[in-house]
Amino acid sequence: MSKRNVSRRQFLNYTLTGVGGFMAAGMLMPMIRFAIDPALAADTGSNFIATKQKVADITTEPTRVDFTFTEVDGWYESDATNTAWVYKQKDGKIVALSPVCKHLGCTVDWSGDKQHPDQFFCPCHYGRYEKSGLNVKGTPPLGPLDIFETKVKDGMLYVGKLKTNPIGGA
Amino acid sequence: MKWNVKDVEMFEQARKYVDTALVPLVPITFDEQMQQMILWNDFMSILSMEVEKMFKGRILLTPIFYYVKGDNRKADSLQIWVKELKRTQFKHVFFLSSDESWERDVRILSGLFLFIPYRSIEHQDKEQVHQLMKQQSQLLIDHFTKIWKGEVDQN
Numbered sequence: 001m002s003k004r005n006v007s008r009r010q011f012l013n014y015t016l017t018g019v020g021g022f023m024a025a026g027m028l029m030p031m032i033r034f035a036i037d038p039a040l041a042a043d044t045g046s047n048f049i050a051t052k053q054k055v056a057d058i059t060t061e062p063t064r065v066d067f068t069f070t071e072v073d074g075w076y077e078s079d080a081t082n083t084a085w086v087y088k089q090k091d092g093k094i095v096a097l098s099p100v101c102k103h104l105g106c107t108v109d110w111s112g113d114k115q116h117p118d119q120f121f122c123p124c125h126y127g128r129y130e131k132s133g134l135n136v137k138g139t140p141p142l143g144p145l146d147i148f149e150t151k152v153k154d155g156m157l158y159v160g161k162l163k164t165n166p167i168g169g170a
Numbered sequence: 171m172k173w174n175v176k177d178v179e180m181f182e183q184a185r186k187y188v189d190t191a192l193v194p195l196v197p198i199t200f201d202e203q204m205q206q207m208i209l210w211n212d213f214m215s216i217l218s219m220e221v222e223k224m225f226k227g228r229i230l231l232t233p234i235f236y237y238v239k240g241d242n243r244k245a246d247s248l249q250i251w252v253k254e255l256k257r258t259q260f261k262h263v264f265f266l267s268s269d270e271s272w273e274r275d276v277r278i279l280s281g282l283f284l285f286i287p288y289r290s291i292e293h294q295d296k297e298q299v300h301q302l303m304k305q306q307s308q309l310l311i312d313h314f315t316k317i318w319k320g321e322v323d324q325n
Contacts, residue, residue: 052297068300122227124225125227
């Protein structure tokens, strides 16, 4: 058993140091997180990617809009370019659909089937979608095309996260 | 699907839908033409990845089939690949190449040859390259769909 008596001064010293250390760590934590994972710091809602598409030029006819982002594929991290089908609804709302078929991942084409010019068409297994992205019953896909969040800034279109299309009733 | 573990796992459930193999054909040499061959390889790699993205759910993009430039027996080696592909689940085999020397062998091999002339992409930015590759892939859609619909004999 220790016979060391801690004086009041020493006790106060230890306590304050402990608290001080704790406070310092608390202040450093967010900064360390920032240094280690910049993605965390960037996660303040600015996950939108700029496109070269002027919002004023968007019509009611779906057109392809490309955008570039970093993607990880196996061992490689690279810049990838993706595409969205973009158009304006009659009420002016911008719709940006993912071109990836919900069946097995092929790329759908607007007006790709001459017999159904107002639909998206998948050349792989002949899946079709309405302009809204809703899948046509009787064709292979079982759900609607995913939809991108969009934002307008300085008249340019920004594309954000991919979400399930609410039109399917999801 | 690509020739990687993730895609192959994903398609274990959907094997019957993937009935087409896409084989890129790329020449190699180790003499003064080496640099040109490397550029061809880059072009073909990027193009074939773009085509794979377009038809992901129906085609398997095989690893590139390399052969020594000027090899007169290259069709024999390729035919072994074709035999193996057809023995498994692939009804259709498509070849992608910028090398016109394959024209002589087209008749021997039972697959659709798609010649895409090499275009230099060295000095283009990523978006320009993407645009070019998309254009080239679009040209291929018609060929693919015609074969799949059985309208055209693939030989």
